[in-house]
Amino acid sequence: MGAIEVPVLIVGGGGCGLSASNFLSDHGVAHLLVERHTDTSRIPKAHYLNQRTMGIYRQHGLDGPMTEQGASLEEFGQVRWLTSLAGDGPLDARVVHEMDAFGGGALRETYAAAGPVLPVKLPQVRLEPILRRSAERRNPGRVLFGHEMTSFSDEGDHVVAEVRETATGEITTVKARYVIAADGGRGIGAALGVRMQGRPGLLDVKTAYFSADLSPWWHEGTLITHFLNPYHPDLSGNLIEMGPTWGKHCEEWVLHFHPGDAASFDEEEVAPKIREVLGLPDLELTLLHVTNWNVEALLAERYRVGRVILAGDAAHRQPPTVGLGLNSGIQDAHNLAWKLAAVLSGRADDSLLDTYEAERRPVCRLNVDWAVSASLHHQAIMNAIGLGQRIPLERREQMFTAYFEDSPMGELARTRAREMFVTHRGGCQAHDLEIGFAYEDGAVVPDGSGPPTRAPMRDEHHPTTRPGHVLPHAWLERDGQRLSTHDLTGSATGFALLTGPAGSAWCEAAAQVAEKFSVPIVTARIGDGGQYTDADGRWAAVRQTTDEGAVLVRPDNHVAWRSADAVDNPVDVLTHAVAHVLEHQTAASLVPQEA
Template identity: 85%
Template sequence: MGGGGCGLSASTFLSDHGVDHLLVERHADTSRIPKAHYLNQRTMGIYRQHGLDAPIAEQGATLEEFGQVRWLTTLAGDGPLDGRVVHEMDAFGGGALRASYAAAGPVLPVKLPQVRLEPILRQYAEQRNPGRIRFRHEMVGFRDEGDRVVAEIRATDTGETTTVTAQYLIAADGGRTVGAALGVAMQGRPKLLHVKTAYFSADLSPWWHEGTLITHFLNPHHPDLSGNLIEMGPKWGKECAEWVLHFHPGDPGQFDEEQIAPKIREVLGIPDLELTLHHVTNWTVEALLAERYRVGRVLLAGDAAHRQPPTVGLGLNSGIQDAHNLAWKLSAVLSGRAPDSLLDSYEAERRPVCGLNVEWAVSAATHHQAIMNATGLGQRVPAQRRERAFTEYFETSPMGELARARAGEMFETHRGGCQAHDLEIGFGYEEGAVVPDGSGPPPRAPMRDEHHPTTRPGHVLPHAWLEHEGRRLSTHDLTGDATAFALLTGPAGTAWCEAAVRLAQTFSLPVVTARIGEGAEYTDADGRWAAVREITDEGAVLVRPDNHVAWRSAAGAGNPEEALADALAQVLGRAGVPAPARGE
């Protein structure tokens, strides 16, 4: 249920796993509001598995076009404090961050607003599941009968009602109906801030600072004219035509819609700007986490399971990663490869990760305000002191240098909000469909701005480039279109690979094997795999279809088949190893 970013992604993933499903969405079309706009490296890696990265990257902005965050007084103006750059820093893989991001994955982050992303997702969902992606259809009721879910679906244009029987229901409805109907409480802070957002078109090319993901405005004269501006495409940089401006949080009734256009001009410092206003939204920033992700045969995903401030860009990304986690597990259960209890691991894995994401986003939002206040540039600083601080900040005097130096150190602490690479791709599942090996987590920088790849069970498989039969591929490509397990070994791991081939038949499970290293079928193209594998030449790493490490053996084993069979049984939640097929 739900045809937004999470629901449409889930549909594509399920199709690739061969899972028959129906998607219903009450609206006639995809979102007409830009909403989320940053697709992080983990999400783009997921889309790469499913062949969606190229069309998304084709429309989206590259790191060169969005890899900085800036703070300005205004975009333009002829006053001494107008059009001034307060601070700028690399963000989300841009600038000096690019090398570390490029080393960490086969693809880089992309900026593409949800209003442009969702049509791409819908197109591919419909291609892979023809006739089963039904917009203008809403679920008006459902019941979990223990062995099935029965739902009533109404066509919004005709009023015709249909009864649908399914094995499971994924609620990607934004939290509007299903969770509440099941009595699932959303825990946390429901009303953090009230925000007014304007979506408009204008030509800002004469003043625009290219390469910016977010521009924060700190008006030196009027604190209430602060806000942030974001490109919304369809082209980028000076060619960008559409924009979103988030006004300073406050009472949503602080000014009415007729005042929006003049307020936009004031914030930007362009009093004669020609603009077309498309949409004004009053919305509430929340920090909520569902107490449960699964109730019987109903599974909550995306905003139905977690809602958070937009800082750090974790909301939509978390929802897409929810769907990715669910798809291979539903496939395993519905194909009979795993019991229904495997789906319990969805909550065990995703809820702690999303809980941290919610709290991190809250922290980043509040810390941003704290930075502004500490440097004398915040909205809550009295007007007289604020203007004096701004004037001093831009002076060439020793006190101006001191003010900029102090502010610069404070601004750098914002890397926990815009350089938290390890938060985006370094998360791990401590419980669930993984077999812990007793090792501790990798080093963690407090700001999560340093990523340490690891093959520790539960973590995303480290990326490394391989050469195989004249083709260059990533370790992430070994799972194919996210439907197979993969077993990666050192060059002396033949016994593991032979065991995996036999067990693939025993478990009726697709398993790809890859011996990597000197003299093996796969060549470590640049030596990175040897640096991150954390196993010997005789060791092995078992990877799930979602590219999370399921199990590893640091070295060889006396009985590789027994060890690997036990690992597969634990990951799938099976009581034991299946009996060999007749004739084996």
């Protein structure tokens, strides 16, 4: 029996766990990752990396291979509804509706202005190998696949876990100060007595992962294609490209059969069903994998128990609509990594880790609820326009025929449908939900301001420097180099202080505060006469401070604190702010606050 002692043990080597490993390595935190499977995912799973997630990966130098291997917005920025992909009948291969989605088409300009990087489509079957290779390179010998944690106990000041190598049965004892449970909810949370609250069994879904040449019929630039069969509701479903080539020559695909139909046919019937849904009875295909899975809407009642912290699917599980599941898990890891680094280095009190739940749980609650609402709303649209699964079989063909009819009533049906489909923007154009979320309570210093205006559909994003929000992106220039405001925080445990051109007093105060807390604080005076040029004037438009004001940004690029203008005692004010963030209330009570 061997023994290992590490500051952090990560249990689970999926998208969340591998991301956590990469982030911790960048923060200089030694750790061990164990994953019971011998390799990364064999099935595509989640496939949309939203703009906030890609910004996080960019911060850690991981975005390059993802952008290179993934589909760009031009290749996936639309959602479509068809009767089938092909066929010779009057109702075959008809377009019910199509709309721009997730930053594509007319949405692109807005997305491009909001961040230094755009969303990418990359399924987990291709994402996880990138993350694994990087994690192994950054933390050699400590990313162990084929290793399963069989037991653990919290001893108060550390956790003792037993890890078994699945191939040999050899047991290793691991002593860690903290454990990140990124095990997908496979047992750690339950062992701690953490209840998953919500709806555990919304729908049963059968998913087919297959390879085929669909190039003669495929419409390029589509993230997801929904099929609404005019004759049989059980032949509905949705089709998604899975690469590795994107567009007409995509080799691999996923077809989700309509929820509720999963138990209606056996696995040997899957290939014929695929052909029926697509309207391609002679299609040559190779079935790669079939999964039956349950759609859930669950949120952990607690994210931390002692020295064990839940992340990813261990903390929240939701329908795939809106694409927030994997993205939420990656953002969990990002929020947690810098805080663990601060605590383990002695720069912050252990209570900083309590802010992880205070910040992430409300965000994930909304994400879960939003995904459920979007799923139900999508089905409600189909039923309302007369093309949903609940349309009686004897009326189904009649309803579809009327919808496509070249007549005043057909035009009326399509016009009504278009107006209803517009409301689906809450499911596929919810830009503000992806990047506009804020931490209202936690490692932030509220300044008394109210939240920005938020469109009910979350399809309009209003950037703000209000504490708790993601720092607005703006392009800066210095010495001929172009960079984003998001590039000012390093991958290590460093903060950034952004001021106007007249913010020298804040910058001098930052140097003293950085020395006091042994925390790097990069300073940036932006504007005419400052260190950085406001390349296109965007920073001046979104900073919400005067030339003498300042904005303090955390290592995860969330705003920690801001002062709209100059103050008489910048050292004391900034000391209080950093103390409050790093040690929450503990250290904040030990320093003088502004009178």
